[in-house]
Amino acid sequence: MPTRPRPRLNLRTLLLAFALTSAIATLANTFWVMFTTQKAELVENALQTNEAYASRIATGVEEVLRSDLDRLQFVSSSISQAFTDQPTLQKEAHRLLRQDTSFNSVLISNAEGKIIASAPSSLQLDGQMLQRRSPLLRREPMISDAFQSLAGNLVVFVSHPVFSQSGEYLGLVGGSIRLEQKNTIQALMDLNIRNDGAHVYLVDSQRRVLYHPDPKRIGTVLATGPIVDAALKQSHGSMQAPDGNGNEMLAGYASIPSSHWGVISQRPLSNIQARLEATTIKVAKGIAPLGLFGLLVIWWLGLKISVPLSRLAESAKRLDAPESYDRILAVPADYFESWQIRRALLLGANLLQEKIGRLNHQAQSDPLTGLANRRAMEETLELWQETLETFATISMDIDHFKRVNDTYGHGAGDETLRAMARLMRQASRPDDLACRIGGEEFLLLLPNSSISTAAEVAERLRTRIEATDFDTVGHITISLGVALWRKGESISATLEKSDRLLYQAKAQGRNRVVSEKELPATTR
Structure with a gap:
């Protein structure tokens, strides 16, 4: 060998x-x-934390803006009775400016948009026309987006209409929040400065930055992006998405209902990864x-x-x-x-070989039926090719086995295969090798056998299987092809010949044996 x-x-x-x-x-x-x-x-915690920060800040900014509108509403009610009294209007404008740090300037305009009172006086706004006429046209409380004021400053304008007791529209009272200077909103945002690499910023409905930790970013208009878009369209939430510079961010966002602004709290994903890498090294x-x-x-x-x-x-x-x-x-x-x-x-080579033989048998057995597998078949044929003059091959498979699986299930099909294997072993001589080579296909190798002897063995096996009542599935039949190998011939050609004879048996109606010689076919 x-x-x-x-x-x-x-x-x-x-x-x-x-x-x-x-x-x-x-x-x-x-x-x-x-x-x-x-x-x-860490990513989930960062998203939840940023969403909580954004929601909390949005709630605070909403309260500040609502408070500013409430003060303007109070002033509107108080000046509606004396709207033509210039000293009273001027006095009320200065009082509102000094009340707190919400507004950097206050003005009162008539229905045509002409400013009739303002504070502080240093801005010299009296007599000028309002830049934006939308508050005059809408005649309702408004919070504007950022714009350049008459004095050239970037401001947000909070206004409230003034109506007479009879319902006549008289004008408006409003206050401007200068974004480059200290104001109530900026003070509120500064309270939420993060130390974990995250930062918070505020944008209006036109994506203009109203607040940012970097003062140079205030007033810039952000490009369209998933984070800013979500902050302006949804009430609150979180996401992992790139910012305008392509950096991956973990962002939480919340909208401000009264002004349609958005608050965004975000943290670079790279900070999380750096922290993870440091932890991994430790x-x-x-x-x-x-x-x-x-x-x-x-x-x-x-x-x-x-x-x-x-x-x-x-x-x-x-x-x-x-x-x-x-x-x-x-x-x-x-x-x-x-x-x-x-x-x-110490017991000797014979016992050792016997032990190795048992182990080899386990490695060369089909796990379902216990018959020899393809590997064992190939090794046996290699040995027989060197030592035998002739052997016969009987190829067989179960007729309509797919119907068995489809009708009774694969469990019944497996049990049928095991029963088939037991019948093959019973019909085999000690030197014969029964193999399962795949699915319902089996092979029986008979050393030193003639074609007639092999055909008789095949017929006995076919008859026995036909007569057997298998559990669950009842009666089955098999088709068989018998071929003979002679020394000097190709083993693969002999196996192919027995396969062809097997398929010839199926073509002739199944449940029969077709051998290399022209033996009479028996049909049941």
């Missing part, structure tokens, strides 16, 4: 390589699971000493396991030498496996 090349690897190398690979793979998997799990938790440094100790233990155990087996393997090559018994007896057997192998070697 042909022999395989001598392996270059020995047991010691394999054991150590397997142990080290397993340890490294386990450690790598642990790090990966830790990294991905912690990243997911964990790796902490595990390194224990990992090194573990590797040393693995190395020692590998030597402890492999050295006796290596010596036994070396002794097994010289079992016929006179000193082999003493050599094997001198090998230490500190664990059960080495002791058992040493005992097997």
Whole structure:
């Protein structure tokens, strides 16, 4: 028989390589699971935190704006009775300006948009016309988007209409919030400065920045983006998305109903990743000493396991030498496996071969039926090709087996295959080899057999299976093809011939045997 090349690897190398690979793979998997799990938790926490920040700030800004509108409403009611009294209007404008730090300037205009009173006087707004006429046209409380004021400042204008007791529209009273200067909204936003790499900013409905930790960004108009769009269209929420510079952000957002502005609290995803990397490095440094100790233990155990087996393997090559018994007896057997192998070697080559044969049988059996598998068949045919003059092959499969699976289920189909295997073993001689080569396909090899003998065996098997009442599925039939191999012929050609004869049996109506010779076909 042909022999395989001598392996270059020995047991010691394999054991150590397997142990080290397993340890490294386990450690790598642990790090990966830790990294991905912690990243997911940190991202989720960051999104929830940013959404909570944005919602809280939006609520605060809404309260400030509502308070400003309430004060303007009060002033509107108080001046409606004296709207033509210039000193009273001027006095009320100055009083409102001094009331708190909400407004940087206050003005009162008539219905045509002409400013008739204002504070502070240094701005000299009296007599000028309002820049924006939308508050005059809508005649309702309004909070504008940012725009350039008459004085050239970037402001937001909060206004309330003034009506007479008879309902006549007289004009409006309003206050401007200068974005570049300290104001109530900016003070509120400054209270929420983050120290975790996150920042908060405020935009109006036109995407103009009203507040930003970087004063240079105030007044800039942001490009269309998923975060800003969501803040202006939805009440609140969170998302992971790129900002205008393409940096991936973890953002929470909330809208301000009264002004249709949006508050955004966001944190760069890179901060999370940097934190994770730092944590991973710390964990790796902490595990390194224990990992090194573990590797040393693995190395020692590998030597402890492999050295006796290596010596036994070396002794097994010289079992016929006179000193082999003493050599094997001198090998230490500190664990059960080495002791058992040493005992097997001491009993002799025959017992060792018998044990190896049993192990090979397990490796070469079909797990469902217990018959020989394709590997065992190929090795047997390789041996027979060298030692036999002739053998017969009987190819067979179950007729309409798909119908069995479809009707009764694969569990019943598997039980049918096992019962088929038992009948094949009962019909086989001790030297015959029964194989399952796939699905419902089986092969029976008969060494030193003639074609007529093989055909008789095939017919007996067909008859027995036809007569058997199988559990669940009842009666089944098989079709068989019988071919003969002679020394010098191709084994693969013989197997193909028996397959062709099998398919010829199926073509002729199934439940029959077709052999290489023209034997009468029996049909049931």
